[in-house]
Amino acid sequence: MLPTSPSSDSLASTRSSTSPGTPSSVDNYQTISTTSTVTTRRRKLRRPTFEPRTSRLDPETMTKNQDPFRGFHTLFWIVMGAYGLITFDEEWTRVGKAFGGTLFSSFSQDAIILAISDFGLVFSTGFAFVLVKMFAKGWMRYMVSGMVVQHCLQLVFLLTAIAWTIWRDWPWVQSGFFTLHCITMLMKVHSYIAYNGELSEKKIQLKKIESAYAQMKRNDIQIMDDNDMDASAVAGNTDNDTSNDNHIDDLPTNDPVQEQEVYRRRHHRLASEAAAALLQDPAANPSGFDASMLASEVDELKNELRCQNGELWPANVTVANFVDYLLVPSLIYELQYPRTTRIRPMYVFEKSVATLGTFTLLYLTTEHYIYPVVFDPTISPMRAVVLLMIPFMMNYLMIFYIIFECICNAFAEISRFADRSFYEDWWNCVGFDEWARKWNKPVHHFLLRHVYDSSIESFHLSKKNAAFATFFLSSCVHELVMMVVTRKVRLYLFALQMFQLPLIWAGNIKLIRERPRLANAVFWLGMFCGPPLLGVAYCYA
Structure with missing residues (x-):
């Protein structure tokens, strides 16, 4: 295609409309x-x-839809x-x-072994879930080692199915069905591994940006704290000591509105430049970036990682979710699919x-x-x-x-x-x-x-x-x-x-x-x- x-x-962007x-x-x-x-x-x-x-x-x-051609369908x-x-x-x-001619004999030949083989084919796709679970646990990075393992396993999966088909010497009906089903399953597991692998990398990015954002907030609060103490020292020449006590209650740590005002007064930089520089060099000084830009990046990553139940990836990496994906007639994996409310x-x-x-x-x-x-x-x-x-x-x-x-x-x-x-x-x-x-x-x-x-x-x-x-x-x-x-x-x-x-x-x-x-x-x-x-x-x- x-x-x-x-x-x-x-x-x-996609709208929630039908x-x-x-x-x-x-x-x-x-x-x-x-x-x-x-x-x-x-x-x-x-x-x-x-x-x-x-x-x-x-x-x-x-x-x-009152299709005018529905009668032709009948x-x-x-x-x-x-x-x-x-x-x-x-x-x-x-x-x-x-019934019972040449084609029928092709259909019936080795039918039980074909059914068992097809079940084994579907069951063997579980290697995709195991690999993604390793990404979720942090035992392996998707980039680059995970991609190498993914493609090696997929190649073994395909070659094994082809070798088994040729070894059983099935006629064209069984050979075609089993090979096509193998390729279909191969596409499904490739999408499952690749998409979850990308999300695992985004989860790592999210943790880095959140860490930098938290550090930036601490830096900003410290700056405000130092500025307020300097102002209090100057004011102490004319005021009594109670003025300091009254000002302590107004620190940004106790007033989120004032804290946000501090961030808005800082010099703004483009969000893309801030995020790119941070991801290229995680050890860079985060105080050089604008906090609101990083906050926007955090929100965007969280939206991409959000699953159907509202939790973040890897909440979707479960056996039930993987089996559900195998049943869904789609060759691309998504965290959320549109669903009907019942089965008819x-x-x-x-x-x-x-x-x-x-x-x-x-x-x-x-x-x-x-x-x-x-x-x-x-x-x-x-x-x-x-x-x-x-x-x-x-x-x-x-x-x-x-x-x-x-x-x-x-x-x-x-x-x-x-x-x-x-x-x-x-x-x-x-x-x-x-x-x-x-x-x-x-x-x-x-x-x-x-x-x-x-x-x-x-x-x-x-x-x-x-x-x-x-x-x-x-x-x-x-x-x-x-x-x-x-x-x-x-x-x-x-x-x-x-x-x-x-x-x-x-x-x-x-x-x-x-x-x-x-x-x-x-x-x-x-x-x-x-x-x-x-x-x-x-x-x-």
């Missing part, structure tokens, strides 16, 4: 949002936002039901059974039934329309591409619906995760850059924060180079999945992914850009041709 460059329009698609029922949703912008000493970087939102294709959403599923019955009948007529069992049941029904259609399409083509040596590659266009597009739409509308929403309901915006209207895209942002928002958010923004902050790349690096990494990961699934190194998917770059450039040509319908038609043409071309390339190689 190729994230877009941060723009100035997205730099406003989007137009948010249900108004207070029983189901709380209006909670998270901060989406981070200010650095060089620039402001955009961060993904989480707000209470529902998914666009959820029937409940379309009914509440018609689509009636047509899909009829399509399933026709395919079932044709498959029964052709081979005498609808019927909603989870509906999504489960929809998953089962859609998966049945997916199975019938693959068994009846795809397998007979790709395994028939008499069919030429070009004819195979043409024959597979419609079946592959059907499978693409059903896989999208299963993952982002059914599974993500079901886990969101179980974890009371209120932001159900896992995709946007990608079907209206006029270019592949827009599609990359809209069709898979969880991955887009991960790449935006941990690849795009990180490459700008850490390696000082330009926005253009950071976008290219993000796209390149995404292409490599896609090809890695195909290498594990097919046991071949062909780089077809990598090449096709990278070919989107010139397509994105072509989409910005004035002739196409000024004609959205033409641009959308070009986009859909690419979507129709790409998947069957890949399928034929890997199967015929």
Whole structure:
């Protein structure tokens, strides 16, 4: 997924408001949002936002929003039901059974070991919690040793899963599922470690600044104390000793208002300069800084470290919080997520039934329309591409619906995760850059924060180079999945992914850009041709 460059329009702080698609029922949703912008000493970087939102294709959403196309949604599923019955009948007529063919044997092979392996995969993500706990206890600094340990453990996690998949010699179904789930878990633990590691460094900064601020207050009070004693000595020439006793009651230590007035009278310096100088040299004389600037820095750091319950980091580093994060359908970790107030069992049941029904259609399409083509040596590659266009597009739409509308929403309901915006209207895209942002928002958010923004902050790349690096990494990961699934190194998917770059450039040509319908038609043409071309390339190689 190729994230877009941060723009100035997205730099406003997040408001505690809901989007137009948010249900108004207070029983189901709380209006909670998270901060989406981070200010650095060089620039402001955009961060993904989480707000209470529902998914666009959820029937409940379309009914509440009075969507004029909701009838087509109903018609689509009636047509899909009829399509399933026709395919079932044709498959029964052709081979005498609808289930139990080649694809079914692939699904059932080594199924128990696959389930145990998948459980072990999820359980092994606990190394992330142990590592973050070490940061919280102060046993290890995230910078730089923690980062080295983090990436070494993540590499071992990925290579072990791949080696296990190859050693078990699973067919493509099990291999694809296990590899994709491994990469998903890898992204989740990377975000968990990286975000908590950054917070651990900010906690160290906070302690240093608070210490300097406390020292500055003591210095200011001492200065005022000395000035008051000098003034009292002068006044003692004309007044009796009782004047000193009366003045002692007015010292700043006993009057916070007077104490604050002392700070306001001091020479002000820019907060950024004061904080930067202090963090570069903690042993510097803090009396050279303005206290109000440091106080503002303390407040800002505390806001960034504040958890859902109001306590500061590491109050969130608990087993319960980590398990909750594993259930939340988000690939980026946050201290606070918008939450619903209850779980609706019927909603989870509906999504489960929809998953089962859609998966049945997916199975019938693959068994009846795809397998007979790709395994028939008499069919030429070009004819195979043409024959597979419609079946592959059907499978693409059903896989999208299963993952982002059914599974993500079901886990969101179980974890009371209120932001159900896992995709946007990608079907209206006029270019592949827009599609990359809209069709898979969880991955887009991960790449935006941990690849795009990180490459700008850490390696000082330009926005253009950071976008290219993000796209390149995404292409490599896609090809890695195909290498594990097919046991071949062909780089077809990598090449096709990278070919989107010139397509994105072509989409910005004035002739196409000024004609959205033409641009959308070009986009859909690419979507129709790409998947069957890949399928034929890997199967015929």
